[in-house]
Amino acid sequence: MKVALVSGFILLFCYHAFAQAPGYVGKKFSLYYNPAFFITVYNSGGDGPSINLRHDFSADYVVSKSIALGGSVKLISLKLNNDFYHTDYVEGHLSKAFEGVVKLSGPVFSVYVKKFSFRKRGYIAPVGVYNKIEFCVGSYSGKTDRVGTPYDPDSYDYVNRFEYLGFNNHLTTAGFIYSFGRQSLFFDRLFVTTGGSLGLMLPTGIERGAGIGTGGDGSELSYRGQASWRTFGYFMLNINLGIGFLAL
Amino acid sequence: MKLLCGLFAVLLFSPQIHAQDIEWQNYKPLQCAGKVPDDFTELSSQKYHTEKQEIDVNAKRGVQKSQDQFFLKSNFIMNEVLHSGRVVFGDPVTEYLNNIKDILLRDDPQLRDKIRIYTFRSAEVNAYTSNDGIVLVTTGLIAQAENESQLAFILSHEFQHYIRKHALNEYVESRAMLKGRGIYRNLDPNEIELKAFQYSKDLESQADSLGLLLYAKSNYSLEAAQRMFDVLLYSYLPFDEVKFSKDYFNEGGYRVPAEYFLDSVSAISAVDDYDDSKSTHPNIKSRRTAMINEVSDLKDEGRKLFIQPEDAFKKIQNICRYEDCVLHLNNCEFEEAFYNAYLLTQNDPNNIFLKKIMTRALYGKSFYKNYNHSGDNAVYYKDVEGESQQIYYLFDKMPKKDFNILTLKYAWNVHRADEKDETVNRICQDLTAELESEFNLKADDFKDAYPVVVADTVKKPLKDSIKTSEKNLSKVDKIKASETTKSSDYTYWRYAFVDYRNDSSFNQLFADAEKINNENTAGEKKRRKYGEEYALGIDRTVIVNPIYLKVDETRKDPIRYVAAEQLKLDLQNKIQACADALDLQIKYLETMNLTNQEADKFNDLAMLNNWIGEELNHDDVPVVNSNNEMMQQLVSKYNTEYFTWVGVISFKEKKEYVGGRIFLGVLFLPYLPFAVAYAVKPNYDTAIFTLVANGKTGEFEMQYSNSVDARDLSSIQKSNLYYILQQMKNKPQKK
Numbered sequence: 001m002k003v004a005l006v007s008g009f010i011l012l013f014c015y016h017a018f019a020q021a022p023g024y025v026g027k028k029f030s031l032y033y034n035p036a037f038f039i040t041v042y043n044s045g046g047d048g049p050s051i052n053l054r055h056d057f058s059a060d061y062v063v064s065k066s067i068a069l070g071g072s073v074k075l076i077s078l079k080l081n082n083d084f085y086h087t088d089y090v091e092g093h094l095s096k097a098f099e100g101v102v103k104l105s106g107p108v109f110s111v112y113v114k115k116f117s118f119r120k121r122g123y124i125a126p127v128g129v130y131n132k133i134e135f136c137v138g139s140y141s142g143k144t145d146r147v148g149t150p151y152d153p154d155s156y157d158y159v160n161r162f163e164y165l166g167f168n169n170h171l172t173t174a175g176f177i178y179s180f181g182r183q184s185l186f187f188d189r190l191f192v193t194t195g196g197s198l199g200l201m202l203p204t205g206i207e208r209g210a211g212i213g214t215g216g217d218g219s220e221l222s223y224r225g226q227a228s229w230r231t232f233g234y235f236m237l238n239i240n241l242g243i244g245f246l247a248l
Numbered sequence: 249m250k251l252l253c254g255l256f257a258v259l260l261f262s263p264q265i266h267a268q269d270i271e272w273q274n275y276k277p278l279q280c281a282g283k284v285p286d287d288f289t290e291l292s293s294q295k296y297h298t299e300k301q302e303i304d305v306n307a308k309r310g311v312q313k314s315q316d317q318f319f320l321k322s323n324f325i326m327n328e329v330l331h332s333g334r335v336v337f338g339d340p341v342t343e344y345l346n347n348i349k350d351i352l353l354r355d356d357p358q359l360r361d362k363i364r365i366y367t368f369r370s371a372e373v374n375a376y377t378s379n380d381g382i383v384l385v386t387t388g389l390i391a392q393a394e395n396e397s398q399l400a401f402i403l404s405h406e407f408q409h410y411i412r413k414h415a416l417n418e419y420v421e422s423r424a425m426l427k428g429r430g431i432y433r434n435l436d437p438n439e440i441e442l443k444a445f446q447y448s449k450d451l452e453s454q455a456d457s458l459g460l461l462l463y464a465k466s467n468y469s470l471e472a473a474q475r476m477f478d479v480l481l482y483s484y485l486p487f488d489e490v491k492f493s494k495d496y497f498n499e500g501g502y503r504v505p506a507e508y509f510l511d512s513v514s515a516i517s518a519v520d521d522y523d524d525s526k527s528t529h530p531n532i533k534s535r536r537t538a539m540i541n542e543v544s545d546l547k548d549e550g551r552k553l554f555i556q557p558e559d560a561f562k563k564i565q566n567i568c569r570y571e572d573c574v575l576h577l578n579n580c581e582f583e584e585a586f587y588n589a590y591l592l593t594q595n596d597p598n599n600i601f602l603k604k605i606m607t608r609a610l611y612g613k614s615f616y617k618n619y620n621h622s623g624d625n626a627v628y629y630k631d632v633e634g635e636s637q638q639i640y641y642l643f644d645k646m647p648k649k650d651f652n653i654l655t656l657k658y659a660w661n662v663h664r665a666d667e668k669d670e671t672v673n674r675i676c677q678d679l680t681a682e683l684e685s686e687f688n689l690k691a692d693d694f695k696d697a698y699p700v701v702v703a704d705t706v707k708k709p710l711k712d713s714i715k716t717s718e719k720n721l722s723k724v725d726k727i728k729a730s731e732t733t734k735s736s737d738y739t740y741w742r743y744a745f746v747d748y749r750n751d752s753s754f755n756q757l758f759a760d761a762e763k764i765n766n767e768n769t770a771g772e773k774k775r776r777k778y779g780e781e782y783a784l785g786i787d788r789t790v791i792v793n794p795i796y797l798k799v800d801e802t803r804k805d806p807i808r809y810v811a812a813e814q815l816k817l818d819l820q821n822k823i824q825a826c827a828d829a830l831d832l833q834i835k836y837l838e839t840m841n842l843t844n845q846e847a848d849k850f851n852d853l854a855m856l857n858n859w860i861g862e863e864l865n866h867d868d869v870p871v872v873n874s875n876n877e878m879m880q881q882l883v884s885k886y887n888t889e890y891f892t893w894v895g896v897i898s899f900k901e902k903k904e905y906v907g908g909r910i911f912l913g914v915l916f917l918p919y920l921p922f923a924v925a926y927a928v929k930p931n932y933d934t935a936i937f938t939l940v941a942n943g944k945t946g947e948f949e950m951q952y953s954n955s956v957d958a959r960d961l962s963s964i965q966k967s968n969l970y971y972i973l974q975q976m977k978n979k980p981q982k983k
Contacts, residue, residue, distance in 0.1 A: 020978060022971040024963070026829045065781075065971060122934075122956030124967040185963035 021064050022124060024185065027246050028062035030126050034193050034242030036074075042233035052078060052234050056242070058112075062125045066118035074108040076140045078234050080226055085219045086156055087165055097156035098144075098165055104227055106140025108173065108201075126191075126246070132179040136201060136235075141169040142227060167220045173231055175201035181240055191244030199235030203228040270563065275570050275601045278369060278387075280847045280854070281338035287364055287382060288337070288850065289842055292327040293810045296320050299380060314423040317805060318379070318416055324809040326378050331793070331839040333854030334369045335384060338847065341367040344556065344564045345385055348400045351555055352407070352466055363410060365403070371572045371584070373483035375402050377409040379416050387568035387575070391487045392479050395553040396561045397472035405459035412458070414451045421447050441526070448528040456535055460542055469551045470543050477536045481518050485634050486584070487569055488591045489516075492638040496590075497654055501698035501743040504654065508646045513637040514630075566592075573605045577874040578858050580623045580865045582613040583643050587636040600666050607662045608874050610655040611675045617648045618686055619869045649687045650741050655679055657744045660754060671876050678872065680761040691758040695742045696749035782950045783978040784940065788833040788888040792856050794819050795895030798960070801902035802930075816840065819896060819965070826970040832977045835886055852882055860893060863941065863948070873946050883943040890949070893939040894972070898960035901931040934960045936968040940976060950976065 021028060036054040055077065060070025079101050086097035112134030116125040123129050144162040159165065181195015203224075299319040303312050329335060336342060345365045353360040368376070368384040373392050376384045383406045385399070393399050409415065425432045425440045425447075432440060463473060494509045520532035529535070554561055569592055576585035586609035589602040596602065616623055629640035646654065656679040663672045683689040748754035796816035798808040820836060827834045837853050859875040866873075873879065883889050906927045913920030937953035952972060956964050 020974075022967070022974050024967050025826055025970045026974075121958075122954050122968075123958070123964075124954075124971050127963050127967050128956070128958065184961075188963070188966070 021062050023062040024124075024127055024246060025188070027248060028068075028126070029248040030060055030068075030191065030244050030246050032056075032058045032060075032072075032191065032193060032242055032244035034058060034072075034240050034244070036197060036238035036240050038238045040233070042229055050079075052238070054234065054238065056240075058110075060112070060114055060126070065124050066116045068114040068116070068125045068130075070112050070114060072110045072112065072134065074110065074136070074138070076104060076106050076108060076138065076231065076234065078104050078230060079145055080104060080142065080223075080230055083223070083226065085162070085165055085167070085223050087219070095156050096159050096165055098159050098162045100162070101145040102142040102162050102223075102227075103145040104140050104142050104171075104230065106138060106171075108136050108138025108140075110134040110136040110177070127183055127185050129182050130180070130195075132177075132181075132197075134177050134179070135174075136177055136199075137172070137174045138201075139170060139172045140227075140231070141171065142167075142223070143169075165220075167223055171224060171227055171231070172204040173201045173228070174204050175199060175235070177201070177235060179240065183244065185246065189246050191242075191246065193240060193242045193244055195240045197238045197240060199238070201232055201235040203231075270567065272566070272570070272596060273600050277574050278336045278339045278341060278367065278567065278571055279851045280336050282847060283338070284842055284844045284847050284850055285337055285364060285366075286844070287366075288330050288335075288839070289844060291813060291840060292324040293813050295323040295327070295380065296810070299323060310424070310427065310429055311420055314420040315416065317423070318419040320805075320809055322379055322415065322419075324813075326380075326382060329368075329384070330366075330382075331853070333857035336367045336369060336854075339367060341387070341390065341564045341567055344560060345399065345403065347556055348396065348403055349383075349407075352400060352404055352462060355465070359407070359411070363407060369571055369575060371575045371579070371581075373480065375406050377406045377415065379410070379413060381410050383407070383410070387571040388483075390565060390568040391572050392483055393565065394475065394479060395469070395472050396556055396558075397468040397551075397553050398476040398479060400466065400468045400555075401459065401463050401473035401476050404463040405455045407462060408455040408458040409451070412451070412454065414455065418448060418451060445524075445526055445528060449524065449530045452529045453535070453538060456538060457542060460539060464543065464546055467551055467555060469553050470546060470548045472553050474536060474539055474543075477520070477532045477539070481520055481532045482516070484518070485516065486587055486591060486636050487572070488594075489635050490591055490594055491635050492587070492590065494638075497658065499657070500746055501695075501740075502657065502746070503740055504642075504646075505740060508642050509638055510641050513635055514633045516633045570601070573602070574874070577605060577608055577612070578862045579625050580612060580616070580862065581625045581627075582609040582616070583627070583632075583636065583639045585609040586613075586643075587639045590639075600662070603662045603665065604669065604672060607655075607659045607672060607675060608872075610651075610658055611679065612871055612874075613643050614648075614652050614655040614679065615682070615869050615871045617651055618682055621867060621869045623865060625865075649683075649689070652679060652682055652687065653689075653741045653744045656683065660745075660748060660757075671872055674872050674876075676757055677760060677764060678870075680757040681764040684758065684761045685765045691745075691749070691755055693742065694745045694749060696746060698743055698746055781978075782952065782975040783980045784890070784949050784976045785979040786832070786888075786890050786940075786976045788835075789890040789892045789940070789976065790835045790837055790882075790886050790888060791823055791892050791894060792837050792860075793839055793853055794823070794893075795897075797895070797897045799898065800900040802900055813840075815896070815960070818962075819894075822962070822966050822969055823894065823973075826966060826973050829970065830973050830977045832973055834892075835888075852885070855879070855882065856891060860939070860941070863946070870947075876946060879943045879946070889942050889944040890976070891941045891943055892976070893941075894969070895935075895937050896960060896965060897935045897937075899933040899935075900959075901933060903927070903931060931957075932959045933957055934964055936965065936972070938972045 034056045036052075036056055038052050040050045040052050055075040056072055057074075058070055058072030060068040062068045080103075082099065082101055084097065084099045086095045088095060112132050114125070114130050114132040116123045116127075117129045117131070118124060121129055142162055144160070163169065177197050177199040179195055179197035181193055184192050184194075186192065296319050300316065302319070303315045305312070307315070342365060345367065349363060349365055350360060353363070362381045363383060364381060365383045365385065367390075368386045370386040371388040371391075372386050373388045374386050375389060383403065385402070385406075389402065390399065393402070422444055424430055425435075425444055428435065428440075432443065435443065460473070464470065494504070494506070497504050520536065522531050524531040524534070530538075569588065573585050573588045573592070576582075576588060586606050589605040589609070593599060593602050593606075615621075627640065629637055629644050632640045643651070656676060659672060659675050659679060663669070663676050666672065745754065794816060796812045796819055798812040798815065799806050800808055817840060820838060820841075823834065824836070837849060837856070839850070839853060842849055855875060855878050859873055859879055862873050862875065882891070903926065909923040909926055910920075913923035933955060935953055935955045938950065939948055940950035941947070942949050952975065954968050954971075956968070958964050
């Protein structure tokens, strides 16, 4: 309810504040599903190369003939390689260990400015060639991708879920993504978007582990470092191909 | 008997010529009347598809292709001409020409029905025939023709162009020449050029010869037809040769100095035996000689110069001469307009319409001089022959200030003759404002009495009056008179307004001028900066005949006529959709929408075309458009001051150096992807533009264009059209 009220207020504010913007035949509010993908450049999460895929839901509002303001939710969905993580031996318990693919997931929120190339190339928002810069903040955590059977039960107490290691599993990231592309409109409503993006998404801080084990040999830190690099690569370079809907 | 019945029918069914008396004092330019002919309402693409059936399937492929191209281009170009507003139907001149057609083709009703004649409002002396039987005769030609027989001969000639399919044949042949096909193989370009001219001359000779046969069957004078060649020989001159009186502008002590007139004008140099090797028509001597040979067996006895009443010819000739004055003004050919009107005043010295034409010509020239704007159609006086050269010389040599004063003097006289004419009143105001702002002249700078010496003989030229009266003068008077006439003291222009200096309304002009200048200065400050958005606050506008041009430079025939016509129809829906979204009321005036019953709309479109044409000629010179009164009528009729011209031009550009780039890519591999991308990706450019004119003030309120480097997609067009209409609709912000 709260979200609906806030959204309604923002739309109403936009409508009055930017009433002079032309939009597309007066329509200024658009919704997009704009997935981004690229070949994995670091830690593919498997044996061979894989494809990064990021789901991106966004909405924007045209505020002038060349500017649209908006926000998006990007869903991180990626895998870390078949790595070995363990906790320290604590109070007579065997170190817990996990070996398998870890799935990182979580939302990244962004606000953005999309500038359509009016002066140089003549496009009027929200149709045509644009450049977009967005500020993103997100959080994500690692989970077991699939429940597996440990292969060496003698040395460690193998767990079948990554979460049982008790690592501080919550990671945050923030940064900028620059995108460029083209929005083509069909049937006066349907957008097809194409383009690419370059991202600089960095971890917001190195936190100590807080679980059962601290990863005395650096296992937890290693996981966090790998996750951060993996996320950085995930955002670094992407191709966008999506659809959109010109709503209001 | 049959002939008599035919003639009776012709005269009976030409009521406009005989029933209507033209008000020459209040002349109204030619307008269309009655049912709009199908030629004007049928789409170009429809005409093209109909004519395409005529392609000779047994001909070689190249010939078939040339024929197809001809049908395509000729139909689209002819429709452009028909919709230009210059072609008139249902008017007295067209009716008269059609009567001649009926007389010439009385024995061939089928051909008579196929040929459609219209009047073409153009000062050029010419006639044109299309492949599908449309004959256009210019008002310039009718203005110069001496009698009905000469017009009949011209029409006979044009009919042969239609019967023998000359336009089609010439096009096909010229394509063969360009391609070097058949007998044109291995010829160098110069030889091909000469062959092309010769081919054209052969067709003209054939039209002369066969036209004469048709003409000779009628009762028109053979001698008149021969004389038509002389008319054509001198057709580059105005319709008459009358010496321009150097005293024409003189009044009282105001006399235009002799230095602004030529002692003698250039002699007329036209000869009939000129080199015609690079001409589309044989020279006049050849044509005349050929005709004399052909008619040597025929007698002129019993033949007539006029079959229709001579008065009817005189009337339509006069109409065309008046039209030419108007056309010259529209084209900003001020010297021609002035001299043509001057010629017409020889028979009608007090005609106020002609005086207004002359006023406007002087006014236009005056502003063009003040703004150092030569215009697109300017002719230098040295390039002019005959008596009209005096006008060119005067208009060229007289200094700006003097010319401005002379124009105001002339305009004020016309204003006094018709005080209700708002345009002349506005002209006087504009000229006075110019005197104040450009030359810093106030009312007090002008004398309110003529020089003492000439005070009693104000109507006589100064020097003459001195000579005649000096016997009665004392020594002192003689010395004073001599001082007055010294060039340093006798500044003739100071005496321009002696007769009006006590006229309160004239003095008010100068008082108002100061106000106008202050307003204009303030207006300049308010002018929008480049790139700023418009906000006109318009609720209602008339969209005038949008333009759609589609060009694909990668094709041999780059202009995409058929596609553009369809897109032009779609454009109307897009504009309507955008206007609806903005709640902007629009009235759409489009030639392609007209029905057979809408001659009035056709006239409105013609007027608007003339208006915008002249306005664009004026460029930034702020002169009142010569169609101003008619524009005011449209403002009332359509209940809006705003008239909008919109257009879309779409280009697919030809790429250069593609091979070179690929080669460079092969040599330097990292560049190869870019070279391939350049080769594969087409270059598009779409320009969407608009002009919004305020019919009431005669000013352009909005001149906007946006060029998008994309195809002319529907979304691109709509987003731009909406933006344009939105700027028109937006209310100006209050400060």
